[in-house]
Amino acid sequence: MIEFDNVHKAYRVNGREIPALKPTSLSIGAGEVFGLIGHSGAGKSTLLRLINRLEEPSGGRIIVGGVDVTALDSAGLRRFRRGVGMIFQHFNLLASKTVADNVAMPLRLAGERSPQAIAARVAELLARVGLADQADKYPAQLSGGQKQRVGIARALATQPKILLCDEATSALDPQTTAQVLRLLAEINRELKLTIVLITHEMDVIRRVCDRVAVIEDGVIVEQGRVADVFLHPQHPTTLRFVQEAEQIDEDAQRDDFAHVPGRILRLTFQGEATYAPLLGSVARETGVDYSILGGRIDRIKDTPYGQLTLALVGGDLEAALRRLRAADVHVEVLR
């Protein structure tokens, strides 16, 4: 759906070239929720804005839905943009217009004149985002979560195939974030919409994304299925994001485990294995004793996973490791 072929972008600041995105190739499939994570200034915002050419690329080609976006003239670009919705961290609603008029705006800009057609479409969109009763309010009268839902309704008005989300939940509290993410997942499922979102929170990625790319200093340092990247981060930056999300402090952990006897392992389960009664049977068969030092069982989008930190003492340790690995559990020996 979205292809980046050696795309790069540099800004000119006081005559010096500042690279924002180094040559990058990337492929995002139709119907996919693709997450881009990075710290501020990493280039994720630039990458997102290159998709609908709010930023002009310095080089390379961007193909969206078979169309070479980089080759479009201004009329073609305007037409193309009507097929790409976008929502923003600070919502960017027009304070001077009512909720209904905000949602109607893309329709009016696209040349829709019939008031009945506009009213019907606006009502449908507001119902979808659960704001049917707020149509005549002004944005200033809404909460942050409601504003973002107006933003989503507005972005969907022209029935786009792609939705770009620019830090869409970063200005929201955790509960509202969860609601907005649920709405995005629902839209992705029901409208078969391709979603590209950027964030600095791994938790957002974990909840809605199918695939993720980690970006740092204008370079994608790691990408893959969310479960793989989340559970087995390879790059130090990715690892830091994951630890932030799980609130793990490695140094503190090492200190805590200093006087725990035995080998310390981290087990990672995915899918059905998460709920299987594995530990008990392994312990019985191999004679090892285990104590659980830490762990969590959660979901990555729709896939359950578990991660346990264990200390093992006594018995046949090697046999226990073999048994665990045979059961599709990812085992890391920490000490």
Added chain:
Amino acid sequence: MDAFFSNVDWYEIWLATLDTLLMLGGSLLFTVLLGLPLGVLLFLTGPRQLFQNRPLYGVLSLLVNMLRSLPFIILLIVMIPFTVLLTGTSLGVAGAIPPLVAGAAPFFSRLVETALREVDRGIIEATQAMGASTRQIIWNALLPEARPGIIAAITVTAITLVSYTAMAGVVGAGGLGDLAIRFGYQRFQTDVMVVTVVLLLVLVQILQSVGDRLVVHYSRK
């Protein structure tokens, strides 16, 4: 009390008030008609804006600054040949309007530029992302969003114009200012002076409170 107002010819006052209102209305209309597009142009060609254009912005900016730095009383006199060319006279309401517009439009256009700069860039970006053309961005996003600021600018400009119309009295424009100078000042008729000053004050108060109300109404907060 009657003795104090003995010099006041209320019919004259009424005619002068009408003249002032006509000058104000006419010059405000043309000031907005000229200054608003000029302000939009200043904004669009300004640094880091949609149509950043340094030479054009520089020229416009210089022009606006020159007209603004000229004292209005001088502008009134310098403009006379041009005014005669435009309206056929340099006297009366018609003769006053060109210099009033020339004095107020540059000032108003700067206020418009500032009001437009107050519009969140994110809103422009969102409108661009919807596939809007530049004309659509101006009409559908920039101007509606800057409306409270533009109304405030019109209010300030109208009040400035009230004081300019009083000054225009000096070169024979008529109106309350003319009355104040000819009778109140030159003939020492303090009562006429008091009446004109009070009327001008009332006018300014009305303009300000109407403007404030409109700003609040359109701020949608």
